Amino acid sequence: EAQVTQNPRYLITVTGKKLTVTCSQNMNHEYMSWYRQDPGLGLRQIYYSMNVEVTDKGDVPEGYKVSRKEKRNFPLILESPSPNQTSLYFCASSLALNTEAFFGQGTRLTVV
Amino acid sequence: GENVEQHPSTLSVQEGDSAVIKCTYSDSASNYFPWYKQELGKRPQLIIDIRSNVGEKKDQRIAVTLNKTAKHFSLHITETQPEDSAVYFCAASGLGTNAGKSTFGDGTTLTVKP
Numbered sequence: 001e002a003q004v005t006q007n008p009r010y011l012i013t014v015t016g017k018k019l020t021v022t023c024s025q026n027m028n029h030e031y032m033s034w035y036r037q038d039p040g041l042g043l044r045q046i047y048y049s050m051n052v053e054v055t056d057k058g059d060v061p062e063g064y065k066v067s068r069k070e071k072r073n074f075p076l077i078l079e080s081p082s083p084n085q086t087s088l089y090f091c092a093s094s095l096a097l098n099t100e101a102f103f104g105q106g107t108r109l110t111v112v
Numbered sequence: 113g114e115n116v117e118q119h120p121s122t123l124s125v126q127e128g129d130s131a132v133i134k135c136t137y138s139d140s141a142s143n144y145f146p147w148y149k150q151e152l153g154k155r156p157q158l159i160i161d162i163r164s165n166v167g168e169k170k171d172q173r174i175a176v177t178l179n180k181t182a183k184h185f186s187l188h189i190t191e192t193q194p195e196d197s198a199v200y201f202c203a204a205s206g207l208g209t210n211a212g213k214s215t216f217g218d219g220t221t222l223t224v225k226p
Contacts (some may be wrong), residue, residue, distance in 0.1 A: 031212075033214065035216075040218060040219075042201055042216040042217055043156070043203075043216040048214070050211075050212050058213060058214075059113065090155065090156070097207075097211060097212060098143065098163075098205050098206065100146065101158065101214070103155040103156050103157070105155055106155055
Protein backbone atom coordinates (compact mmCIF):
# COMPACT_ATOMS: atom_id res chain seq x y z
CA GLU A 1 0.00 0.00 0.00
CA ALA A 2 1.32 3.45 -0.97
CA GLN A 3 1.85 5.45 2.17
CA VAL A 4 3.83 7.89 4.26
CA THR A 5 4.71 6.51 7.67
CA GLN A 6 5.72 8.57 10.68
CA ASN A 7 6.98 7.34 14.00
CA PRO A 8 6.25 7.74 16.79
CA ARG A 9 2.59 8.76 16.71
CA TYR A 10 2.76 10.24 20.20
CA LEU A 11 5.74 11.44 22.20
CA ILE A 12 6.13 13.18 25.53
CA THR A 13 9.64 14.34 26.31
CA VAL A 14 11.51 16.76 28.53
CA THR A 15 13.16 20.03 27.60
CA GLY A 16 16.60 19.56 26.09
CA LYS A 17 16.41 15.85 25.37
CA LYS A 18 17.27 15.23 21.73
CA LEU A 19 14.67 13.40 19.70
CA THR A 20 14.07 12.22 16.15
CA VAL A 21 10.77 11.75 14.37
CA THR A 22 11.11 9.40 11.43
CA CYS A 23 9.29 9.68 8.12
CA SER A 24 9.35 7.13 5.34
CA GLN A 25 7.52 6.95 2.00
CA ASN A 26 7.25 4.00 -0.38
CA MET A 27 6.06 5.88 -3.47
CA ASN A 28 9.46 6.88 -4.87
CA HIS A 29 8.55 10.53 -4.40
CA GLU A 30 11.17 13.20 -5.06
CA TYR A 31 9.80 15.87 -2.76
CA MET A 32 9.33 15.61 1.01
CA SER A 33 8.41 18.16 3.62
CA TRP A 34 7.74 18.65 7.32
CA TYR A 35 4.95 20.77 8.79
CA ARG A 36 3.77 21.68 12.23
CA GLN A 37 0.11 22.27 12.95
CA ASP A 38 -0.98 24.51 15.79
CA PRO A 39 -4.56 25.61 16.55
CA GLY A 40 -5.57 28.56 14.41
CA LEU A 41 -2.25 28.65 12.55
CA GLY A 42 -2.82 26.09 9.83
CA LEU A 43 0.12 24.06 8.58
CA ARG A 44 3.48 25.78 8.69
CA GLN A 45 6.36 24.39 6.71
CA ILE A 46 9.50 23.59 8.70
CA TYR A 47 11.88 22.10 6.12
CA TYR A 48 11.59 20.58 2.69
CA SER A 49 13.68 18.46 0.37
CA MET A 50 13.47 18.43 -3.40
CA ASN A 51 15.77 15.44 -3.76
CA VAL A 52 18.37 13.30 -2.01
CA GLU A 53 20.98 15.43 -0.19
CA VAL A 54 19.00 18.60 -0.99
CA THR A 55 17.20 20.26 1.92
CA ASP A 56 16.03 23.80 2.52
CA LYS A 57 14.33 25.89 5.18
CA GLY A 58 10.63 26.49 5.23
CA ASP A 59 8.92 29.24 7.18
CA VAL A 60 9.63 28.00 10.72
CA PRO A 61 12.99 26.12 10.71
CA GLU A 62 14.41 27.38 14.01
CA GLY A 63 15.15 24.55 16.45
CA TYR A 64 14.85 21.80 13.85
CA LYS A 65 17.17 19.82 11.62
CA VAL A 66 16.52 17.38 8.80
CA SER A 67 18.48 15.07 6.57
CA ARG A 68 17.77 13.32 3.26
CA LYS A 69 20.39 10.62 2.83
CA GLU A 70 18.00 8.30 1.03
CA LYS A 71 15.04 9.07 -1.19
CA ARG A 72 12.49 7.31 1.02
CA ASN A 73 13.46 8.77 4.43
CA PHE A 74 13.28 12.29 5.78
CA PRO A 75 13.78 12.39 9.58
CA LEU A 76 13.05 15.48 11.67
CA ILE A 77 15.54 16.11 14.47
CA LEU A 78 15.02 18.30 17.51
CA GLU A 79 18.47 18.72 19.07
CA SER A 80 17.24 20.50 22.19
CA PRO A 81 13.45 20.54 22.33
CA SER A 82 11.66 23.35 24.10
CA PRO A 83 8.01 23.65 25.26
CA ASN A 84 7.18 25.94 22.31
CA GLN A 85 7.84 22.99 20.01
CA THR A 86 4.86 21.18 21.48
CA SER A 87 2.73 20.62 18.39
CA LEU A 88 1.26 18.18 15.89
CA TYR A 89 3.81 17.35 13.21
CA PHE A 90 3.10 16.07 9.72
CA CYS A 91 5.48 14.69 7.16
CA ALA A 92 4.38 14.81 3.52
CA SER A 93 5.71 13.59 0.20
CA SER A 94 4.94 14.50 -3.42
CA LEU A 95 5.90 12.94 -6.71
CA ALA A 96 7.46 16.26 -7.73
CA LEU A 97 7.41 19.92 -6.89
CA ASN A 98 3.95 21.49 -6.93
CA THR A 99 2.00 18.23 -7.04
CA GLU A 100 -0.37 16.54 -4.59
CA ALA A 101 1.06 16.09 -1.10
CA PHE A 102 0.48 12.79 0.70
CA PHE A 103 0.61 13.22 4.45
CA GLY A 104 1.71 10.86 7.18
CA GLN A 105 -0.53 10.08 10.16
CA GLY A 106 0.96 12.83 12.26
CA THR A 107 3.11 12.88 15.41
CA ARG A 108 1.78 14.60 18.49
CA LEU A 109 4.77 15.92 20.44
CA THR A 110 4.62 17.32 23.94
CA VAL A 111 7.71 18.92 25.47
CA VAL A 112 7.52 19.50 29.22
CA GLY B 113 7.90 35.21 1.06
CA GLU B 114 4.40 34.03 0.24
CA ASN B 115 1.46 34.99 2.45
CA VAL B 116 -1.87 33.16 2.18
CA GLU B 117 -4.98 34.47 3.88
CA GLN B 118 -8.06 32.29 4.20
CA HIS B 119 -11.64 33.34 5.04
CA PRO B 120 -13.83 32.64 6.84
CA SER B 121 -12.25 30.81 9.75
CA THR B 122 -15.54 29.09 10.55
CA LEU B 123 -18.54 28.40 8.33
CA SER B 124 -21.82 26.78 9.24
CA VAL B 125 -24.35 25.80 6.58
CA GLN B 126 -27.51 23.77 6.34
CA GLU B 127 -27.34 20.45 4.57
CA GLY B 128 -27.96 20.96 0.87
CA ASP B 129 -26.72 24.55 0.84
CA SER B 130 -23.53 25.70 -0.85
CA ALA B 131 -20.31 26.66 0.93
CA VAL B 132 -17.62 29.01 -0.35
CA ILE B 133 -14.15 29.47 1.13
CA LYS B 134 -11.80 32.14 -0.19
CA CYS B 135 -8.04 32.52 -0.16
CA THR B 136 -5.75 35.30 -1.28
CA TYR B 137 -2.02 35.00 -1.95
CA SER B 138 0.75 37.54 -2.31
CA ASP B 139 3.46 36.01 -4.51
CA SER B 140 2.72 36.37 -8.23
CA ALA B 141 5.18 33.50 -8.91
CA SER B 142 2.85 31.01 -7.19
CA ASN B 143 1.30 28.69 -9.75
CA TYR B 144 -0.10 25.71 -7.85
CA PHE B 145 -3.12 26.00 -5.55
CA PRO B 146 -4.33 22.85 -3.78
CA TRP B 147 -7.16 22.45 -1.30
CA TYR B 148 -6.93 19.90 1.52
CA LYS B 149 -9.64 18.50 3.75
CA GLN B 150 -8.78 17.40 7.27
CA GLU B 151 -11.35 15.45 9.24
CA LEU B 152 -11.11 15.44 13.02
CA GLY B 153 -8.06 13.48 14.16
CA LYS B 154 -7.02 12.61 10.61
CA ARG B 155 -4.34 13.71 8.20
CA PRO B 156 -5.00 16.35 5.50
CA GLN B 157 -6.03 14.93 2.13
CA LEU B 158 -6.18 16.65 -1.24
CA ILE B 159 -9.67 17.26 -2.55
CA ILE B 160 -8.95 19.43 -5.57
CA ASP B 161 -6.15 21.54 -7.01
CA ILE B 162 -5.71 24.11 -9.76
CA ARG B 163 -2.77 25.49 -11.69
CA SER B 164 -2.30 29.06 -12.83
CA ASN B 165 -2.97 28.29 -16.49
CA VAL B 166 -6.57 27.34 -15.65
CA GLY B 167 -9.35 29.56 -14.33
CA GLU B 168 -11.73 26.93 -13.02
CA LYS B 169 -11.78 23.23 -12.24
CA LYS B 170 -14.68 21.07 -11.16
CA ASP B 171 -14.98 17.60 -9.64
CA GLN B 172 -18.56 16.57 -8.93
CA ARG B 173 -19.80 18.79 -6.07
CA ILE B 174 -16.48 20.56 -5.63
CA ALA B 175 -15.07 23.36 -7.74
CA VAL B 176 -12.16 25.76 -7.49
CA THR B 177 -11.84 29.10 -9.24
CA LEU B 178 -8.67 31.13 -9.68
CA ASN B 179 -8.26 34.82 -10.43
CA LYS B 180 -4.56 35.39 -11.10
CA THR B 181 -4.92 39.11 -11.58
CA ALA B 182 -6.53 39.60 -8.20
CA LYS B 183 -4.43 36.82 -6.64
CA HIS B 184 -7.30 34.94 -5.11
CA PHE B 185 -8.83 31.50 -5.43
CA SER B 186 -11.96 29.96 -3.96
CA LEU B 187 -13.37 26.57 -3.07
CA HIS B 188 -17.04 25.96 -3.85
CA ILE B 189 -18.92 23.00 -2.40
CA THR B 190 -22.49 22.51 -3.63
CA GLU B 191 -25.23 20.36 -2.12
CA THR B 192 -23.32 20.05 1.13
CA GLN B 193 -23.66 16.89 3.20
CA PRO B 194 -22.84 16.22 6.88
CA GLU B 195 -19.72 14.27 5.81
CA ASP B 196 -18.37 17.50 4.29
CA SER B 197 -17.89 18.76 7.87
CA ALA B 198 -14.13 19.17 8.35
CA VAL B 199 -11.33 21.72 8.33
CA TYR B 200 -10.36 22.90 4.85
CA PHE B 201 -6.96 24.37 4.01
CA CYS B 202 -5.87 26.23 0.92
CA ALA B 203 -2.22 26.40 -0.07
CA ALA B 204 0.01 28.11 -2.61
CA SER B 205 3.37 27.18 -4.05
CA GLY B 206 5.35 27.97 -7.16
CA LEU B 207 8.67 28.25 -8.89
CA GLY B 208 11.33 30.91 -8.89
CA THR B 209 13.13 32.00 -5.73
CA ASN B 210 10.56 30.31 -3.46
CA ALA B 211 10.50 27.01 -5.36
CA GLY B 212 9.88 24.21 -2.89
CA LYS B 213 8.11 26.33 -0.33
CA SER B 214 4.46 25.65 0.31
CA THR B 215 2.33 28.11 2.28
CA PHE B 216 -1.00 27.15 3.81
CA GLY B 217 -3.92 29.24 4.93
CA ASP B 218 -5.01 29.05 8.56
CA GLY B 219 -7.95 26.79 7.76
CA THR B 220 -11.75 26.98 7.68
CA THR B 221 -13.86 24.82 9.95
CA LEU B 222 -16.95 23.86 7.97
CA THR B 223 -19.96 22.50 9.83
CA VAL B 224 -22.86 21.09 7.82
CA LYS B 225 -26.02 20.83 9.90
CA PRO B 226 -28.40 17.99 9.02
